[in-house]
Each structure stands twice: as structure tokens, then as C-alpha cells.
Amino acid sequence: MKVLKLAGKQNTSKIMIEKGILREAAEFCRTKSTVAAPSKICVITDSNVAGLYLKELEKRLSDLNIPLFHHIVSAGEEHKNLETVSRIYDALSEHNFGRDDMIIALGGGVTGDIAGFAAATYLRGIRHLIQIPTTLLAQVDSSVGGKTGVDLPQGKNLVGAFRQPDLVLIDPELLDTLPENVYRSGMAEVIKYGCISDPELLELAFKTDHKKHAKEEDKDRIMELIERCVRIKIKVVEADETEEGLRRILNFGHTIGHGVEKLGNFTKLSHGEAVAIGMAAAVKIGESIGITRDGCYEKLVSILQSFSLPSGLTDPVDKVYGAMLSDKKKQGDGIHFVLIEEFGKAQVKKIPVAELKNMMKVLGD
Template sequence: DMTGFAAATWLRGINVVQVPTSLLAMVDASIGGKTGVNHPLGKNLIGAFHQPRLVLIDPDVLKTLPGREFRSAMAEVIKYGVIWDAELFGMLENCQRLDQMRYVKADLLAEILSRSCQAKAEVVSKDEKESGLRAILNYGHTIGHAVESLTNYKVINHGEGVAIGMAASSRLAVELGMWDAECDRRQSALIEKAGLPAKLPAGVDVEEILNTLQLDKKVQDGKVRFVLPVRLGEAAVTDRVDGDVILQVLKQML
């Protein structure tokens, strides 16, 4: 993100090649051209759209990736399974453990990388500047970003925030009758299998989360837009989520 943002702004845009060395960057940040940096008031509030000329992914570099960073990236992979690729979701369910790289076979890792990249590329190619469809890539990010910001980006990392956000969004979707409790259970099981959190960090005030949501980039006309799952492989964007329902779900996650 930082490199892409620098390339976007230097001389009003120069060529950039992304060579991601973390799983999170391989499946998400290096692809799509959305670059940004954090601000004390919110996640990625400063940024630009700037496509790389090339993305070079070498899975071998992941052999030295810290375990926490591997788990963090699995949140984004699970996200793709929920919003776009139900077959990928099923592959993750069939894997006995997702919390450490050594338990993920090379052929599954290759599928994770290729399917995640393909999912993001397909969505971005249909909506590069996030005027519509691309917003579904923010599944789990609305509340996740708020939690990251409120903890000063020091308590949880990005993937952990996304996992918490997906858990919240899934429950919101159940409350609104958009998808069923069994799908929520299956997603929860994957989040747990990946060793990711589904509860809010200690000390985070749910009222402060509601206030922070208003600073999110996706707010339009004062309304927070949530990405909520409809069925495995499909999600929808809505701004019709009542604050009381959000508060109720967040309190359940304390």
C-alpha cells in the first residue's frame, strides 16, 4: 500500500511492480490498484487508485512468514469464499487446520493464491474505482477498520480486524434475515480453524465503534454501508442497518 501510494503520487504517477512477500499482500493488497495509508482518524483515509504494471508472487517466500501473519491473511481468503467463491470456501472447510502454513498442502496453497487473486481481479475488472460491485471486497472491513483504529493499530493486525468484522457482519445478516444461521456457523468454524479472533478486544467501547463507523470511507449521505452475505459466494451492500441492531450484535461480541 505504501509503495503503491508513493508511486501514485510521485510525478503524478510512475510505474510500479508489486512483489508481495506476505500472504496478505499476495491475496489482497498487491492486486487491484487501491493504495492507501492510515490516519489517526481512520484506516486508509489517504490514498489513490494506481494499478501496478506487474505482480510477481513466489509462494516460497512464505516459508519464513511469521505464524500470526499467515493466520491474518486467512481472514481475507475466507472473505473471498464468502462473497465470491463458494468452492474455495468448501476447500477451506475440508482442510483440517488453517492456523499454520505447515498444515496447508502445497496444492491447496496454490489454489488459495490463484483463486484469491482471480476473485479480486474479476471484481476489480468490473469496477476499478469502487462505484458499485467492488465494495463487496470490503466484507468484514467496516467494523474491522473501526476496531483497528480504536486500538491505534497496535492491538490487532488487519486480518484479525477483518475476522472480527466478518463475524459481526455475518450476525447482522442473520438478524436482518439476509442469510441463515447455518452459514453463520460455518463461517465461524472457519474463522476458529484459522486461529483468528471473533470477539472484540478488551477495552473497546461499542459506542465508540458506532461513532468511528461514521468516519468510514464508505459512508454516503451519513449512512454506513455494510457488506453483508446473502449466500455462500454472494454478498450485497446495504445502508439499511439500524444502529440499535449494530449495537446489539457488538455487545454479543464483547
């Protein structure tokens, strides 16, 4: 079992990675705190994951002898909004949840972001938050690092809070039930880590057989992929928890990515597919302005293609630019745009919006 720690300003997250760890959830969810052990637990999950893993988790948690509730949100990014959060508040208040109680998020990045946000805000913050990520994307990225939030009609993740989970239980066996396209979407964030920090990840991802019934050694490679991504995330978040500098590199591919994701009404493209398009665009722009080494674009496109991920814009450049402008990463009249110099080396450049519009012309070619 791998046990990693992320030291945040308010609290430290413990991150455990092990096949089958879901079955040991009760042991790890048992809080050692004597002053404020939870008197209630609420598991928040989505309508797909509920049918797969909720029963198993609840069976294990019943060993804790703590009253247990669950709340099921409708699956899909289109439900990552304030209305869904409001229904969670209703459920928590109906069951008299207090500040010392516990929320467990069981699901992908959407569930984790929603449940984490509810935990960060209900009663100004619930003491115990546990993330049990069930998608590749959530295991390599969203469950770690404490960013939580929901979308507004104006754009992605426009309302949110920072809240480090106390514990993240990563069970790679849960990936066995993932639809192939959801798995591939998670690979986009793995590729992101490869691009900004660890080019060997790209090689490792490439030589791994990602099929469901792959050999044990490939499953071990997937565990290694997850661990390497989590280690990068920990390092970056510990250096800059609230995204005032270094953490911005994690937004590589996300500025243009969020634009195309929004244009597809959060349903046409998955988050990972949108990020794939955004990364290819950032590298193409980088090459055209002489920051990114020539050849990176071609290599990135071939890597994305090998995972059946898209690389070209889905809409005309002007429309994508318009959609991007409502993104929260805009600051004043500039956007912090993440570029790579070469694989493994990221650079954040504050670009005036008008200049970015000009740079994006290359994407129409």
C-alpha cells in the same frame, strides 16, 4: 506458471504466480517499452523483509544493468502514514527519480500500499510499478487491484489513489518465512473471498495443511487458494475499478473491522484479525435482520476459530460504532454495509447510520 491479466482503465496489470519467481525477477521486470525504459529502479521494502529477501532481489536485478536503489520503511501498520511517504519522496528526489523510472514494492500489504501510493503521486505518477507481495494477505488481495494509500490518525486508508501495478510477481515460497500469526491474518481475507463469492474456497482452505513443512500437495493447494482469490479480485475490479458499485463487496468485514482496528491503535489487532471480527459481526447482524441464512454465523465462527482468528468484538458496541463513523465508507448519512445472503452471495445495503447503530445492538448480546 499462472499468468493472469487485469485490464484497468489506465493500464493493464500482469499477474504471475509461480514458486521461486523472485529468482526470475530481472527477466520479468525487464520492460519491453522502448520509449520509456526506466533509467533507475528503487526497491521499497520494510525493515523485516529487507533482511530476508532484499539482497536476493537486488542480486537478480543487477542483471538489468540499471542503477538500483532501495529505501527501507519501518515495519508495521503504525508506519503506514504520510510521514513515511514523505521520506520516500525525499529519497526519490535525492536520487533524481523521474517519471519514467521504476518502483518495486517488496513486502506485505503495508509496504505495497505505501510504495504504490508514492508511485501514484510522486511527480504525479511514476510510470513503472511492480508489486512483489511477501505475505499471504498481499498475495491474495492487496497487491492486485490498484488501491493504494495510507492511514490518518482519524482512520484507515483515508488518503489514497488508484494505480494498477504493471506487474505483480507472486512467489508462494516467500510465505515460508512468515510468522504464523501473520499467515493466519492473511487467511481472513481468503475466508472473505469464500464468503462473498466462492464457498468452495472455504472447503479448500479447511482441508489444506497450512503448516510450514507441509507436503508438496498442500503447497499446491495454497497456490490454488491464491489463484482463486486473485481471479475473484480481477473479476470484481475489472467490473468496477474505482469502487462505485460491485467492488464494495470486497469491503465485507471491513466496516466494523476498520473500527476495531482503529480502536486498537493499529497495533493490538492485525488487519486480518480485525477483518475476521468484522465479518463475524456482519454475519450476525445479517442473521438478525433476516438477510443472512440462519446458521451462517455459527459456521463462520467455527471456520475462523480453526485458523485461530477472533470473532467477538474487542470493545463495547458503542465505542466500535464511534470508531467506525470516521471510516471513509460512510457516505452522506448512510454506510454501504456488506452482508451475505449465504456463503458465496454478497449484498451491499446502504444503511442510515442511526439504523446501523440499532442493528449493532445484537453484537452486545
